[in-house]
Amino acid sequence: MKILQLWNQITSIPLIGKFIFRxxxxxxxPYTGSLGxxxxxxSKGKCKAWMRDSWSIRNPFKSVHAAALVNFGEAVGGMAVxxxxxxxxxxxxxxxxxxxxxxKARGTLTAVASVESMVKxxxxxxxxxxxxxxxxxAKMTCVWTMQ
Numbered sequence: 020m021k022i023l024q025l026w027n028q029i030t031s032i033p034l035i036g037k038f039i040f041r042x043x044x045x046x047x048x049p050y051t052g053s054l055g056x057x058x059x060x061x062s063k064g065k066c067k068a069w070m071r072d073s074w075s076i077r078n079p080f081k082s083v084h085a086a087a088l089v090n091f092g093e094a095v096g097g098m099a100v101x102x103x104x105x106x107x108x109x110x111x112x113x114x115x116x117x118x119x120x121x122x123k124a125r126g127t128l129t130a131v132a133s134v135e136s137m138v139k140x141x142x143x144x145x146x147x148x149x150x151x152x153x154x155x156x157a158k159m160t161c162v163w164t165m166q
Contacts, residue, residue, distance in 0.1 A: 021105045026061045051094045064103035064134040066095050072126050082123035092146040092159035095130040103134040115162040124156040137165050
């Protein structure tokens with residue numbers, strides 16, 4: 020089953036659909052599941068998710084750990100890529116990740132990614148991570164190499 024089809028079926032269940040999808044993410048990718056992220060919306064080439072700040076993903080500086088931000092951004096960008104590829108064909112894998120940390124990340128965070136097109140070879144996928152004040156706390160670029 021395709022990820023977008025699964026998303027549409029599961030989230031049609033009132034009240035608990037997004038929670039069930041969250042559990043499935045953790046089952047397929049336990050490390051990413053440890054973030055407790057919740058996908059808020061998904062469509063072809065687009066994904067938006069949020070995660071709560073918690074002690075388990077914090078660093079000693081009382082903000083969300085850099086590795087958790089990378090994991091969050093890559094997961095959201097990856098779902099955007101998967102939904103794009105499912106609709107248009109092809110396979111891709113992350114070959115490089117770059118991230119700019121702009122502010123300390125605290126509180127509930129939202130990540131947004133979109134993919135307009137992909138070609139054979141390297142493709143740049145951008146993900147922004149925002150705080151509750153809608154300020155960008157991190158900008159991420161993932162290079163996806165498509166076969």
